[in-house]
Amino acid sequence: MQPLRGTKDILSDEILIWQHIYSKALKILTLSNYHEIRTPILESTTLFTRSIGNGTDIVNKEMYSFRDQGLREITLRPEGTASIARAFISNKLGQENRIQRLWYCGPMFRYERPQNGRQRQFHQLGIECIGSFNPMADAEVIRIAYSILKALKCPDYQLEINSIGNTLERNNYKKALVEYLYKYKDDLDTDSLKRLQINPLRILDSKNQKTQEILCNAPLLASFLQKPSKKHFYNVCDYLACSNIGYTINQKLVRGLDYYNYTAFEIKTRSLGSQDTICGGGRYDSLIQQLGGQETPSVGWAIGLERLVLLVKNIIALKENQPSIYLATQGTLAQKKIWTIISILEKNLISFELDLNGNTFQKQLKKASKSGAKVCLLLGEDEVHNNIITIKWLKDGAQEQLKYNNLSTLINKLKS
Numbered sequence: 564m565q566p567l568r569g570t571k572d573i574l575s576d577e578i579l580i581w582q583h584i585y586s587k588a589l590k591i592l593t594l595s596n597y598h599e600i601r602t603p604i605l606e607s608t609t610l611f612t613r614s615i616g617n618g619t620d621i622v623n624k625e626m627y628s629f630r631d632q633g634l635r636e637i638t639l640r641p642e643g644t645a646s647i648a649r650a651f652i653s654n655k656l657g658q659e660n661r662i663q664r665l666w667y668c669g670p671m672f673r674y675e676r677p678q679n680g681r682q683r684q685f686h687q688l689g690i691e692c693i694g695s696f697n698p699m700a701d702a703e704v705i706r707i708a709y710s711i712l713k714a715l716k717c718p719d720y721q722l723e724i725n726s727i728g729n730t731l732e733r734n735n736y737k738k739a740l741v742e743y744l745y746k747y748k749d750d751l752d753t754d755s756l757k758r759l760q761i762n763p764l765r766i767l768d769s770k771n772q773k774t775q776e777i778l779c780n781a782p783l784l785a786s787f788l789q790k791p792s793k794k795h796f797y798n799v800c801d802y803l804a805c806s807n808i809g810y811t812i813n814q815k816l817v818r819g820l821d822y823y824n825y826t827a828f829e830i831k832t833r834s835l836g837s838q839d840t841i842c843g844g845g846r847y848d849s850l851i852q853q854l855g856g857q858e859t860p861s862v863g864w865a866i867g868l869e870r871l872v873l874l875v876k877n878i879i880a881l882k883e884n885q886p887s888i889y890l891a892t893q894g895t896l897a898q899k900k901i902w903t904i905i906s907i908l909e910k911n912l913i914s915f916e917l918d919l920n921g922n923t924f925q926k927q928l929k930k931a932s933k934s935g936a937k938v939c940l941l942l943g944e945d946e947v948h949n950n951i952i953t954i955k956w957l958k959d960g961a962q963e964q965l966k967y968n969n970l971s972t973l974i975n976k977l978k979s
């Protein structure tokens with residue numbers, strides 16, 4: 564039996580890296596006053612069609628949607644922001660505090676062609692700063708992504724940033740872009756030709772070389788931005804510079820989801836082939852209103868954790884936790900008494916592994932050596948009758964017997 568195509572089991576060796584990423588990120592997020600939120604993996608399909616947009620790849624081709632027994636149209640979430648916007652409205656979060664700083668982490672689902680760093684079930688860590696139009700919010704969220712990557716000693720990452728303006732500016736630009744591209748329509752690749760009708764901005768990040776050549780002389784989005792949009796963008800860039808965060812302005816960066824406006828950014832790497840984006844985000848000022856809430860300007864990002872794991876896995880050397888003490892028992896009495904010893908170890912935060920093979924002490928000692936434990940505690944009928952425990956230090960084979968009441972001397976040795 565194999566897992567479904569595009570899904571995988573994450574085994575305990577790799578989980579160490581996930582836990583390391585999680586704990587570093589949690590520290591940084593907590594320092595900046597971001598709070599965790601968990602939303603359901605299942606949402607109604609309309610949440611995503613209304614927010615991500617009908618002309619996008621996610622909604623058109625990638626969603627895992629089905630009808631449940633109650634004939635509701637359901638989708639496994641393909642991303643986190645729409646659900647958070649929904650949760651913000653459902654729970655009236657803005658009433659308690661106008662600014663909500665939230666983070667989430669969990670599985671997302673997209674029906675895509677699986678490749679290195681691209682799966683059908685993948686994981687995102689994301690943050691949303693909800694309730695502010697201040698460009699400081701944009702700088703804050705980008706800075707946090709940077710701090711996390713830095714704390715993880717992630718090699719090779721670059722920030723690209725752009726402003727995609729407001730709806731009006733974008734619509735004017737779309738018109739000019741379509742008009743320009745229409746002249747070259749016979750030379751465009753098939754995907755771009757389709758997008759000319761439904762989502763012309765996405766043509767800008769086409770990977771087709773001929774299309775990219777055509778785009779060299781295309782009108783630029785920046786020249787359609789008016790003063791307020793430009794000022795917002797300059798401010799964001801300024802604050803990034805003040806945080807010593809290097810960036811390049813990529814005028815063709817547009818992002819694949821409809822809800823973004825003004826700031827759009829991606830953090831890219833050159834180490835993962837065509838799956839080169841580790842983090843994608845931007846400002847989404849009308850999403851919450853579009854879903855039925857009040858006007859709530861917001862900004863956020865999501866990091867693809869599988870890609871991050873690929874980047875950092877060779878850098879951080881992590882060792883699986885090994886038990887300090889291996890517990891070998893023989894006979895019914897010993898197997899009853901061991902539970903008292905276990906609770907003493909647990910209270911003293913001493914890690915242990917209880918032998919479940921039930922073989923001879925000799926075989927249990929072999930297992931103990933393999934387990935990486937420092938010491939093996941042997942408890943048999945004799946030990947129980949005499950109220951003692953036998954201890955074998957696994958490094959040099961030294962053996963001693965302790966009064967049961969003196970278990971604390973062993974615990975102190977293990978702690979030191």
Ligand code: ATP
Pocket residue numbers: 642673675680681682683684685686687818819838839840841842843844865866867868869870
């Ligand atoms: P891409 O261009 O690589 O398809 P995207 O623009 O669709 O990415 P976003 O929707 O912005 O991605 O999601 C944010 C991040 O989540 C991406 O930068 C990437 O790291 C990760 N991600 C997206 N789709 C997948 C996937 N199918 N498998 C693994 N990670 C993914």
Ligand code: MG
Pocket residue numbers: 819
């Ligand atoms: Mg994608």
